[in-house]
Amino acid sequence: MSHHIIDFADVHFRYPDGTEALRGIRFRITHGESVGIVGANGAGKSTLLQHLNGCLLPTQGTVTIGDLALTARTRREIHKKVGIVFQNPDDQLFMPTVFDDVAFGPLNLGLDEARVRERVDTALAMVNGLSLRDKPPHHLSAGQKSAVAIASVMAMEPDILAMDEPAATLDPRSRRLLISLLKGFTHSKIIASHDLDLILDVCRRCIVIGEGRVVADGPSEEILTKRELLEANNLELPLSLQKR
Amino acid sequence: MTFDERYFAVGRLDRLSYGRSLIHRLDPRVKVVATLLFLITVISFPPHEIVALLPFFLFPVLLLTLGGIPAGFILRKIVFVSPFALTIGIFNPVLDTRTVTVIAGLPISAGWLSFLSILLKFVLTTGAALLLVATTSFPGICHALRRLGFPPLFVSQLLFLYRYLFVLAEEAMRMTRARDMRTFGRRGLGVAVFVRLVGVLFLRTVDRAERIYGAMLSRGFRGDIPMLRKFRISFGDLAFLAAATILLGAFKFYPVTEGIGRLAQGVWP
Numbered sequence: 001m002s003h004h005i006i007d008f009a010d011v012h013f014r015y016p017d018g019t020e021a022l023r024g025i026r027f028r029i030t031h032g033e034s035v036g037i038v039g040a041n042g043a044g045k046s047t048l049l050q051h052l053n054g055c056l057l058p059t060q061g062t063v064t065i066g067d068l069a070l071t072a073r074t075r076r077e078i079h080k081k082v083g084i085v086f087q088n089p090d091d092q093l094f095m096p097t098v099f100d101d102v103a104f105g106p107l108n109l110g111l112d113e114a115r116v117r118e119r120v121d122t123a124l125a126m127v128n129g130l131s132l133r134d135k136p137p138h139h140l141s142a143g144q145k146s147a148v149a150i151a152s153v154m155a156m157e158p159d160i161l162a163m164d165e166p167a168a169t170l171d172p173r174s175r176r177l178l179i180s181l182l183k184g185f186t187h188s189k190i191i192a193s194h195d196l197d198l199i200l201d202v203c204r205r206c207i208v209i210g211e212g213r214v215v216a217d218g219p220s221e222e223i224l225t226k227r228e229l230l231e232a233n234n235l236e237l238p239l240s241l242q243k244r
Numbered sequence: 245m246t247f248d249e250r251y252f253a254v255g256r257l258d259r260l261s262y263g264r265s266l267i268h269r270l271d272p273r274v275k276v277v278a279t280l281l282f283l284i285t286v287i288s289f290p291p292h293e294i295v296a297l298l299p300f301f302l303f304p305v306l307l308l309t310l311g312g313i314p315a316g317f318i319l320r321k322i323v324f325v326s327p328f329a330l331t332i333g334i335f336n337p338v339l340d341t342r343t344v345t346v347i348a349g350l351p352i353s354a355g356w357l358s359f360l361s362i363l364l365k366f367v368l369t370t371g372a373a374l375l376l377v378a379t380t381s382f383p384g385i386c387h388a389l390r391r392l393g394f395p396p397l398f399v400s401q402l403l404f405l406y407r408y409l410f411v412l413a414e415e416a417m418r419m420t421r422a423r424d425m426r427t428f429g430r431r432g433l434g435v436a437v438f439v440r441l442v443g444v445l446f447l448r449t450v451d452r453a454e455r456i457y458g459a460m461l462s463r464g465f466r467g468d469i470p471m472l473r474k475f476r477i478s479f480g481d482l483a484f485l486a487a488a489t490i491l492l493g494a495f496k497f498y499p500v501t502e503g504i505g506r507l508a509q510g511v512w513p
């Protein structure tokens with residue numbers, strides 16, 4: 001299916017203060033692929049992810065989602081296809097209660113009440129967050145916020161899922177839950193994380209970013225076992241592969 | 245009080261609204277309309293009125309008891325904002341020295357009367373507003389306004405104001421905490437640091453607001469916040485509204501205090 005393809009062609013991005021965060025990213029992700037994005041702090045992972053649905057627009061080069069080139073005009077269409085979980089869940093939760101927040105997307109898609117409730121419940125159940133329904137997001141713990149942020153994106157049932165460091169604040173059980181959730185998501189997904197075990201577990205393919213460029217791109221089992229490559233990018237072998 | 249404690253005090257008003265008392269369960273629309281009626285009636289009294297205002301305290305007292313809201317908490321909040329009313333009324337005794345009555349040999353000037361009247365009205369109105377929030381929750385009020393026909397843009401703005409207030413407070417809390425941890429009780433080295441903190445706080449909030457707006461667009465935001473919760477006005481709601489209206493009307497148009505006084509004299513001659 002052509003409409004789930006993600007194509008980055010020589011994408012550059014400069015922040016208003018002059019920081020060159022992306023300097024010629026190119027890759028192509030086809031339907032159903034699961035891709036991990038790894039790299040040092042400040043490598044440009046979050047910046048890259050924000051290009052997926054037009055939160056940021058490239059200063060040079062093109063991003064293509066499905067058959068649409070990303071521009072200010074096609075942004076709205078693309079929003080419906082790509083769901084992004086940001087690195088900081090506070091940026092994502094804006095409604096007064098968890099329920100309202102998760103329902104926000106489905107309601108905007110124009111679903112009727114019964115369908116909305118169903119989607120909210122399923123999405124919250126996915127992240128083990130049903131008991132948080134009526135709480136205001138600003139009274140949640142960091143990990144609970146992450147879980148709700150993930151639910152609010154899953155409730156949109158996006159074609160493409162992108163997550164920025166989704167497991168950093170989750171407790172081990174919620175992290176497991178997230179991993180099985182991700183494995184069950186059969187459409188394309190992109191996950192930026194320092195949790196290399198999670199990447200190894202969930203993503204078939206792995207892209208290493210360094211200083212705004214693609215440094216390596218290949219099957220996760222291959223990339224994540226190259227000690228030198230990983231160490232050159234402030235990373236280390238996944239714990240499950242380290243010999244004690 | 246440290247900043248953290250102050251922040252949690254803001255949160256407390258919010259948390260009170262999770263209650264499930266009789267008052268909490270009334271339809272938010274009914275409560276909003278009743279509060280508006282109450283405010284209008286109280287404000288409509290002439291500037292020297294005092295005695296006729298007293299019966300109105302029945303409303304907050306009833307709401308406090310039925311709603312299980314701690315009176316001390318609401319009182320402290322009122323005292324906290326009272327300098328505003330004090331500055332408005334404080335010059336009246338000086339400007340208006342006409343003697344209107346003499347009580348126990350003491351001449352009472354019109355200025356003192358109007359000052360006292362301003363204070364009473366202030367306590368009644370802020371008390372009513374606080375109680376509305378404490379028993380309905382801010383989002384509930386916004387939903388009610390939307391259903392009462394207020395324009396979507398206005399209601400969305402109100403909701404965001406509420407959300408961003410917490411964003412701002414959280415951001416400020418993190419920053420003051422970080423500062424206090426590294427200034428070892430020397431209160432952040434004075435005004436210079438404070439001014440720069442406020443500047444950074446502003447930039448951070450603007451950035452934050454922009455990212456939140458991005459998140460909203462990502463989830464299909466088009467300017468109106470869709471509402472799901474359907475409220476249905478019940479018989480109890482209507483009864484509450486009717487009782488409130490009748491009482492307000494009675495207190496406004498009949499000299500109730502005088503009546504009670506006469507009644508008391510009649511009972512105990």
Ligand SMILES: Nc1ncnc2c1ncn2[C@@H]1O[C@H](COP(=O)(O)OP(=O)(O)OP(=O)(O)O)[C@@H](O)[C@H]1O
Pocket residue numbers: 015016017019020021039040041042043044045046047048087
């Ligand atoms: N709003 C901004 N304005 C200016 N520069 C920025 C901004 N946000 C990020 N940068 C810079 O862009 C570069 C890439 O940042 P980005 O957030 O994409 O890194 P990252 O790979 O996600 O890092 P981390 O692993 O720490 O999350 C960094 O050098 C950073 O300093």
Ligand SMILES: [Mg+2]
Pocket residue numbers: 045046047087164
């Ligand atoms: Mg990042």
